[in-house]
Amino acid sequence: MKKLMIGNEALARGFYEGGIGVVSSYPGTPSTEITEFLSGYRDIYSEWAPNEKVAAEVAFGASLGGKRSVCCMKHVGLNVAADPLFTLSYTGVNAGMVLCVADDPAMHSSQNEQDSRHYAIAAKLPMLEPADSAEAHAFAKASFDLSEQFDTLVLMRICTRIAHSQSIVDMGERADVPDKEYVKTPSKYIMMPAYAKARHPIVEERMAKLAEYAENCPFNRIDAGTDKSLGIITAGTCYQYVKEVFGDKVPVLKLGMVHPLPEKMIRDFAASVDRLVVVEELDGVIESFVKNLGIPVEGKNLFSPIGEYSQAVVAKAFGLPEAAHATPDAVPGRPPMMCAGCPHRGLFYTLSKNKVTVIGDIGCYTLGAVAPLNAVDSVLCMGASVSGLHGFNKARGEASEGKSVAVIGDSTFMHSGVTGLIDIAYNGSNSTVIILDNSITGMTGHQQNPTTGMDIHGDPAGKIDLEALCHAVGIRRVAVVDPYDLAACDKVLKEELAAKEPSVIISRRPCVLLKSVKKNPPEKVNADKCRGCRACMQIGCPAISFKDKKAVIDATLCVGCGVCNQKCAFGAIEA
Amino acid sequence: MKTTSVMIVGVGGQGSLLASRLLGNLLTAEGYDVKVSEVHGMSQRGGSVVTYVKFGEKVYSPIIDLGEADFIVSFEKLEAARYASCLKDGGTVVVNTQQIDPMPVITGAAEYPADALDKLAAGGMHIDAIDALSLAEKAGSARAVNIVLMGRLAKYFGIPEEKWLAAIETTVAPKFVELNKAAFDLGYHA
Known part of the structure; x- marks a missing residue:
């Protein structure tokens, strides 16, 4: 049956037909939908792992245990998973294993433009790269056999244009693949020096054989x-x-x-x-x-x-002429921004108002960096807010302690923020970490994570208690605040910055885009009361604009969060 | 047979992805080779969003470059101006007359160009402007702007209306089929 599919759905279908048994991934644009589509096949096991390293290790364990396995990530995720990657090259696999990595040339939704092919060379692993959805489907289906034939992890590289472009796929049937036996083989699966030394020549021989195979590979x-x-x-x-x-x-x-x-x-x-x-x-x-x-x-x-x-x-x-085209006037840009009613807004407004240094992180809340809030000082990689703040405070001491914070989302904190918090507790910097708990992985389109209490299917699952976790690693001061309440945000921020010990503020309110979140009726501006002071504009809400020197609220965007209301000294914004 | 290129542009959250999927499903059912290219992620958060739909006997690149689009369907006026240089000579811009201020306009850093569509028309472009928001509200939901505009685009395609309606049935969730059919009809007969 033929179907129009994005590359990510085609990969999922190909892996399914190829006999996948287990998939473990961490979401990351543009790779996320591969795992989401795989989770729709309820006859296989699928999960969101806390990070890419864990996902790759889960997939390795599944391969060892005899099931064909996959893990998927964006390009920077492979940096996180690089540790298991390089040694997986030595162990090889039991059942077939594939790691999908999605590069993002042009950085549509990424912090760098790294080329994952370097990993294939450095780790000595074969890498496939499809050119459309039909190839994504065919390569994925064949990749497990390739993995087992050469006893190697197979890398599948895609880029944004393949991941998110739809083209026609001719679907087939799922192969009936029996599980492999697990046989204890220390020399293959225990990578301590004595065994690893014996494995390295096998890696080199494998690459030579794969180079021969490449000459007749049906994909070239x-x-x-x-x-x-x-x-x-x-x-x-x-x-x-x-x-x-x-x-x-x-x-x-x-x-x-x-x-x-x-x-x-x-x-x-x-x-x-x-x-x-x-x-x-x-x-x-x-x-x-x-x-x-x-x-x-x-x-x-x-x-x-x-x-x-x-x-x-x-x-x-190649010096060929370009198509004739008009050159219209330049128009104002339309950058992405926090949604109307986004729970991050009130917190970032508070940070901006208090002029604190903010070491930021990866997620929707990176948008706290843009005008008019301009609240963020640095964004490096997943988890770097917490550890970066610790280093910043160790370097500057009292010049920054009490005047700086880290901000990190719930999912990113689970990914790699908690290890930084352990460093803060262990090595004792007077740092304040703000966990923006919106009860979902937002930026990548609402995936569950260990703090949400639900698994990849939305079924009940283990739930990490953030407060208990922070206490357990040694943080005594843990405060919880509702980011819709500006006065409370201001109070708790000032208190925790003033404290002479490490602290955590959990800014807690679910993402307003979640279907389960009840929206309030839109607010309205009473034009008679509005003095045109523009105080409501300081929060940077896309639902508020100015017409004829008065604020107006777009009723189709406003969800009645009431943050602008708290900014108006004249009571002009009414629910 | 030459490839036809349709760009769907708008503001994140306006439903351009659904429109491109409707078009993709329709054209696949019609037996064309089809490619649809979307960009997810950061661009969805109220930012400018662009989707490419290309169809013909054999389509290679999923991308539409400057001067290559036969049609630009814009869900918002400013976005039509932003991407107008992608229009082919003799192409058509189907545009919703709705104005959505971007953040630089909201903060006062820039002005919304009120005459953007007039300038495009003065430059010789065929501009087909409709108030899709009002028609969508008439159909039952402001969110159906996307399908109203697909109805308008359909007038330029030689594909019978019932084929479009069938594609709506296969593309949208069952409980929204009637709403979207009504929205399509209003756009088609506008």
């Missing part, structure tokens, strides 16, 4: 072209841009397996064309390989290592 192919004055080597989404520009005119070596690369195939292809160009987003990984073979090749001399490509980018690099 040549699209013949009529004009041999140019030949293009490409992979992934770039293949589509090349074909859009050149159609069947130019021969194309299309790589579905991007590590290891097929040396002979590349040599033969290079010999068949006058000029050889590699088209690849981000780093010149394939180009470097070809150069190291001593073959004249172009690539990053024509293309940028920055951002996403498109057919226009490819056309321009």
Whole structure:
């Protein structure tokens, strides 16, 4: 049956048909939907893990236990999972195991633009890269067999344009794959030096065999072209841009397996064309390989290592004319912002008003950094708010203690914030950590996490008690506040900053986009009472604007949170 | 057969993803090769959102570049102006006349360009502007702006109305089918 699917759904379908038994992942755009779609297959086990390292280890354990397993993450998640990754290369697998990693060229929703192919090279693992949903489906389905045939973890790399582009997939049936026996094999699965030394040569032999396999791998192919004055080597989404520009005119070596690369195939292809160009987003990984073979090749001399490509980018690099187009006037930007009624707003307004230094973290609340709140000083990576604040305070002492906070969401705190809090408690910095508990993983589109009390299916699950956890690691002062109450936020912030010991403030209110959250009727501005002082504008709510020197509230956006109400000294905002 | 390119643009939360899925399902059922490209995540939080739908005998790139769109369906006036350079010579902009102020306008850092659509029309673009918000409210929900605009777009396609209505049935949740059919009808006959 044919169906239009985003790449992430196609991967999920492919893994399902390929006999997956277990999936464990941490959400991260653009990878999240793979696991969400897999969770729809109730005959397999699926879960959200607290972070990518845990997810990869759960998937490893499942493979060891005899079931085909997958874990999925965004590119920066692979940094978190890098520890198990590198040694998984040595142990190999029992049942087939695949790790999906989604890169985000152009950083649609990410903090950097790293190229995950470097991990395949560094960890010595095979990597596949589909170019549309049909390939995502086919590669995923075949990946477990590849994993078992070569006794290796298989990496599946996608990028945003594959993850979130729909194209047509021809679905098949689920394979009936019996579980593998688990046999205790210390020399393979215990990676202490004596055994690991014996495994490293096996890794090298495996890569040599995989390089041979790459020469005949069905995922590497040549699209013949009529004009041999140019030949293009490409992979992934770039293949589509090349074909859009050149159609069947130019021969194309299309790589579905991007590590290891097929040396002979590349040599033969290079010999068949006058000029050889590699088209690849981000780093010149394939180009470097070809150069190291001593073959004249172009690539990053024509293309940028920055951002996403498109057919226009490819056309321009080859000196082809761009399509005629109008150049309209520049218009005001429309940056993303906290939603109307977002519980983070009241807390960030309080931080902004008190002019504290805010070490931020990854989530919707990163948007506390934008105008008019401008409340954030730093955002590095998952969990870095808590540990970063500790370091900041150790460096500056009394110059920053009592004047700085960390802000971190509930899911991010579970991911890697709690370890930083342990450092604060253990090494004693006078730091104040604010956990923004909106009872969900928000930014990636509402996934459950260990603090929500529900599992991936929305069924009841173990629930971490944040207050008890903070107390347990040694934080004595733990306060809870409702971020819709500005006076309470201000009071608790001042109290905890003044305290001469580490403290945690839990700013608790569920995400307003959750279906379970009851919305209040929209607020209205009484124009007779409004003095046009713009105090309500300081909170940066998208539902409030100014018309004819008076505030107006958009009734379609307003959820009646009442935060603006507390800002109005003239009682002009009425429920 | 050439590829037709439709850009759907708007503000995060306006339902452009559902509109692109409706279009994708319709065109797949019609036997075309189809690609639909969405961007999720940060851009959904009230930011500018763009979705590409391309169909034809064989579609390669899911992206629509400058000067390539046969149609731009804009859920908001300012967004039509933002992406107008993507329109092909002789293309059509179907636009909802609703104004949603972006944060720079709300904070007073920028002004909303009131004459944006007039300028596009003066530049020679075919602008088909409708008050989709009022029509959606008439159909029963302000949230149906997306399907009103799909109804308007349908006038330019040679696909019978009943095929669109069938695609609505396969795309939206059963309890919203009648509302969306009504919204489509109002857009189609506007």
